[in-house]
Amino acid sequence: MKSSVKYAFLSLLLGIVCQMSCWSLACASTLLAWVMLGGHYTLYLMYHTLSRDLKTAWRVGHLLYINIKAKRNDMSVGDKFQVIADRYPDRPMVTCCGDTESDTSSLTYRQVLHQSRQVARYFLERGYVKGDVVALLMETRADYVSYWLGLSYIGVIPALINTHVKQKGLLHSINIVDAKAVIVSSELEPVLVDVKAQLEDIEVFSVDECHVPDWIDLTGSISSLSTDPLETKYVGYSDSLFYIYTSGTTGLPKAAIIKHSRFMFSVYALYCLCIVRENDVIYSPLPLYHSAAGTVTMGAALLEGVRMVTRKKFSARMFWTDCVAEGVTVTQYIGEIARYVYSAGEKPAEHTVRMMFGNGMRKDLWLKYMDKFGVGEICEFYGSTEGNCSVGNITGQVGSAGAISVLFPWIFPLDLIRVDAETGEPLRDNQGLCIPCQVGEPGELVGRIDKGHPVRDFHGYADKSATKKKVMLDVWKKGDMCFRSGDIFVKDEFGNLYFKDRAGDTFRWKGENVSTLEVELVVSQILKLKDCVVYGVEVAGNEGKAGMVAIPAVETQDMSDSQHQNSVDLVNFHKQLTDKLPAYARPLFVRFVEKIDMTATYKLKKRDLQREGIDPHVISDPLFMLDVTSGKYVPITEELHQNIANKNVRF
Numbered sequence: 235m236k237s238s239v240k241y242a243f244l245s246l247l248l249g250i251v252c253q254m255s256c257w258s259l260a261c262a263s264t265l266l267a268w269v270m271l272g273g274h275y276t277l278y279l280m281y282h283t284l285s286r287d288l289k290t291a292w293r294v295g296h297l298l299y300i301n302i303k304a305k306r307n308d309m310s311v312g313d314k315f316q317v318i319a320d321r322y323p324d325r326p327m328v329t330c331c332g333d334t335e336s337d338t339s340s341l342t343y344r345q346v347l348h349q350s351r352q353v354a355r356y357f358l359e360r361g362y363v364k365g366d367v368v369a370l371l372m373e374t375r376a377d378y379v380s381y382w383l384g385l386s387y388i389g390v391i392p393a394l395i396n397t398h399v400k401q402k403g404l405l406h407s408i409n410i411v412d413a414k415a416v417i418v419s420s421e422l423e424p425v426l427v428d429v430k431a432q433l434e435d436i437e438v439f440s441v442d443e444c445h446v447p448d449w450i451d452l453t454g455s456i457s458s459l460s461t462d463p464l465e466t467k468y469v470g471y472s473d474s475l476f477y478i479y480t481s482g483t484t485g486l487p488k489a490a491i492i493k494h495s496r497f498m499f500s501v502y503a504l505y506c507l508c509i510v511r512e513n514d515v516i517y518s519p520l521p522l523y524h525s526a527a528g529t530v531t532m533g534a535a536l537l538e539g540v541r542m543v544t545r546k547k548f549s550a551r552m553f554w555t556d557c558v559a560e561g562v563t564v565t566q567y568i569g570e571i572a573r574y575v576y577s578a579g580e581k582p583a584e585h586t587v588r589m590m591f592g593n594g595m596r597k598d599l600w601l602k603y604m605d606k607f608g609v610g611e612i613c614e615f616y617g618s619t620e621g622n623c624s625v626g627n628i629t630g631q632v633g634s635a636g637a638i639s640v641l642f643p644w645i646f647p648l649d650l651i652r653v654d655a656e657t658g659e660p661l662r663d664n665q666g667l668c669i670p671c672q673v674g675e676p677g678e679l680v681g682r683i684d685k686g687h688p689v690r691d692f693h694g695y696a697d698k699s700a701t702k703k704k705v706m707l708d709v710w711k712k713g714d715m716c717f718r719s720g721d722i723f724v725k726d727e728f729g730n731l732y733f734k735d736r737a738g739d740t741f742r743w744k745g746e747n748v749s750t751l752e753v754e755l756v757v758s759q760i761l762k763l764k765d766c767v768v769y770g771v772e773v774a775g776n777e778g779k780a781g782m783v784a785i786p787a788v789e790t791q792d793m794s795d796s797q798h799q800n801s802v803d804l805v806n807f808h809k810q811l812t813d814k815l816p817a818y819a820r821p822l823f824v825r826f827v828e829k830i831d832m833t834a835t836y837k838l839k840k841r842d843l844q845r846e847g848i849d850p851h852v853i854s855d856p857l858f859m860l861d862v863t864s865g866k867y868v869p870i871t872e873e874l875h876q877n878i879a880n881k882n883v884r885f
Contacts, residue, residue: 279640283728286629287639290507293628294646297506298689301499308470310494312350312387315536316463319343322539328532330376331545331556339376343539346380348461353384355464356456364389364468367411367477370523371395371404371426372419372441374546378522379532381417381441386475389468393477393489394523397422398816403752405429406486408436411477411696417441417452471495477696478525480620486752489696490620492529499689500525500617501533507626508591508613510534510564515541517557517587518566519548520745526592531566550578554607558582565609567592568745572603573777581607589613594733594745596777597633616679616721616733621704622690623648623681623719625731634730635723647690650677650723650731651709658737660706668709673727676734680706680716692717739840741770742778744818750840753819757783760810761802765830767840768821771847775881782823784843786830802826804858804867822885823848824858824867850875859883 304314319327323344332338341349362368368385370392372378382392393411395404404425408416413436418426420442427446430438439452475494479487504510516534520527527544534540543560545552553575557565563586567575572595591613595603600612616635617624625636625648638648650671652661660668660678671677683705684690694701709716722735736742739750750768757766765786770779785802804824811820831839846853850870857870859878862885868874877883 276641279728283637283640286637287641287645289628290626290637290639291642291645293506294689297499297502300502300506301495301689304498305471305495308472310386310469310471310473311475311497311533311536312383312469313467314498315383316347318537318539319347323347325539326541327535328376328379328542328544329560330374331543331552331560333552341376341380346377346383349377349380349456350384350387351461351464352456352459353381353452354387355459356452357385357390358388362388362390362414364473365391367391367393367413369393369395369408369411369413369416371397371416371422372522373397373421374522374527374544375419377441379536382476383536387464387468389473391474391476394479394528396479396487396523397521398746398818399487400425400816401428401814402755403486405432407479407489408433410487411489415439418449420445469494471498478523478528478620480525480618480747486749488700491693491695492525492620493693496620496691496693497529497533498537500529501537503615503617503624503626504530504591505534505538507615507628508589510538510540512539514563515543515561516564516566517543517560517562519545519553519556519571520566520568526566526568548574550574553578554582554585557587558585561586563588565590568594571745572596572599576603576606591615593617593635594742594777595633597732600632616731618719620693620695621681621719622683622692622717623679624689627730631730633732635733636731638725638729638731640727640729647682648679649710650675650725651680653678653722653737660709662708666708667711668706671725674724676722676724678737679719679721679723679731680709681719682709683715683717736770739769741781743770743780744778746816746818748781748819753781753783753815753821756811756814757785757821760807760814761785767830767843769840769844771823771844773822773848773885774879776885780823780885781819781821782825782843782848783821784825784827784830784840787826787828808860808865808867820860822860823870825853826856828855848875848878 324342326340327343327346329338329340357368368390370382372381382394385392393407393413395407399407415437416426417439418441420440423440423445426438438446438449440446440449441452444451471494473494475492475497477489478492480490510516516531518527518531522528522532522544531542535542543556543562545556548571556562565587567590572590576599587607587609589611590609593614593616595612595614603609604612611630613627614635615624615626625638627634627636639645643649651668652671652675653659654661663669682690683692692705704718706716706718708714720737720740721733722737723731724734725731740747741750742748748770753768754766757768766783768781768783771782773780825843848857848859848870850857850872858867859870859874861868
């Protein structure tokens with residue numbers, strides 16, 4: 235509050251006090267003393283945040299009420315879906331758009347209900363029991379939900395595998411959850427064939443015409459089974475629903491355990507906080523193995539009758555065409571999607587989209603997007619698949635992912651804590667407790683873990699050691715536990731949170747999390763090197779960070795710098811990267827260094843390399859960039875670097 239306003243307010247209070255009775259004078263004097271001792275700042279914060287906090291509390295209260303009611307009735311996702319399907323049997327539930335009308339497929343609630351019951355019966359007949367795991371390796375399609383939903387009725391846990399993973403990553407994803415079977419769609423059969431010999435005693439079910447001997451035609455096998463309700467209830471509110479894979483902060487993909495309770499919370503967080511309505515049509519062109527589409531948006535269809543529209547593969551060119559054709563009212567985004575759509579074309583003549591929701595909207599794009607396309611509201615939120623640090627921006631504060639209450643911090647026990655920029659470890663005070671961040675100071679977002687709570691619990695991963703790494707002890711008081719988000723934020727004086735960076739080794743590119751350790755393992759395998767480091771670097775005009783690999787030059791006494799760079803066949807290097815890694819994980823930049831420094835604990839250092847980025851003015855090492863047009867690595871000259879800086883190079 236400005237000083238002039240402050241003193242004017244104090245003068246007004248003093249004048250009022252002079253006109254009051256003794257009792258009133260005592261109360262007013264107390265108020266005056268409180269204001270003079272700093273209470274004016276509390277009033278200032280109340281003016282700016284109380285309305286937001288009360289609105290948030292009301293919506294979160296509604297969210298908790300829904301989840302508590304579901305818990306009391308021991309309701310599973312399947313239980314709730316069958317209620318909705320009986321209510322709206324002929325309403326379209328999910329539509330998967332294609333480039334032509336014949337490529338577009340759609341299923342009603344009745345069709346999904348019947349197909350999912352047939353899936354459940356089939357796996358029961360084959361002897362699958364509660365707790366068994368079946369991996370789903372399927373492209374986005376209208377019937378995707380029918381398979382994991384049917385398995386969930388009987389307590390069999392689907393594992394929703396990222397369709398981009400290959401070879402080692404795919405083997406790891408299947409083995410880490412101890413899957414007994416894989417359900418695969420025809421497009422991904424070759425990927426599974428590559429690793430099938432290394433998967434012992436695993437059944438494979440094909441949902442299309444089967445081209446591989448010994449694989450089972452699932453579609454044909456279930457076609458004649460009953461669509462009546464199952465006679466037995468197998469699962470409830472607190473049981474495991476499915477696994478979703480997340481890269482976390484390091485290493486290969488981690489299988490996050492999503493329970494029915496967690497699924498419901500995620501869905502109703504959207505439904506209550508962003509105010510999605512029953513008659514809305516939500517468009518999410520994201521893959522259905524992804525928690526954003528597969529949980530949040532698909533969940534709105536499953537639990538509340540909201541129609542979902544998707545597409546096999548995101549297309550910025552077709553985005554508004556799909557929205558207009560399907561009568562979309564709400565769209566979902568993840569950072570890059572909004573930018574691609576913004577750059578792809580103009581606003582259609584007519585559309586019915588009233589709101590966008592998601593995470594990663596760039597601050598500089600926020601208002602431009604709303605103005606260009608006539609979208610009335612953007613609802614940004616933050617949350618991870620498995621975590622408890624969920625926040626939402628319900629006020630439209632540009633650039634903010636949500637807020638922590640500065641007046642009632644105990645209601646939503648989240649905060650930013652200081653971490654070591656090099657190691658990622660929390661900084662602690664003399665009592666061994668974490669140090670909270672001040673306004674404007676970057677820190678890792680953490681959330682208190684309360685076991686059994688529908689919002690604040692953390693159910694962990696299939697890998698127990700990975701679970702342990704995400705739990706921080708003795709944060710605000712001795713004995714407490716917090717979930718580590720792995721993300722760095724800053725907050726303003728009103729508690730609004732702004733995303734700054736990802737902690738640890740993971741970075742985000744093309745809407746996907748990239749594990750540097752996984753890429754490092756592949757690069758080392760290709761080049762037979764002992765050490766190499768992968769990290770993300772900022773590239774002008776692009777959301778997230780692009781991958782860069784630093785490779786130590788071969789140690790030969792008479793080898794010049796120019797020979798260092800030629801010691802690796804970059805053509806073959808790129809070919810092998812293409813075979814082993816999805817496109818978003820392949821390094822776009824290569825740097826040849828003399829050596830890679832280590833910490834005292836023998837961890838490879840990468841922060842200095844990351845800070846230097848791709849600027850040839852500060853780097854004397856040979857640098858290369860992947861030319862996406864030719865598919866070749868080319869030297870980064872001063873001219874090319876300037877073109878990158880001027881946003882004249884596309885990635």
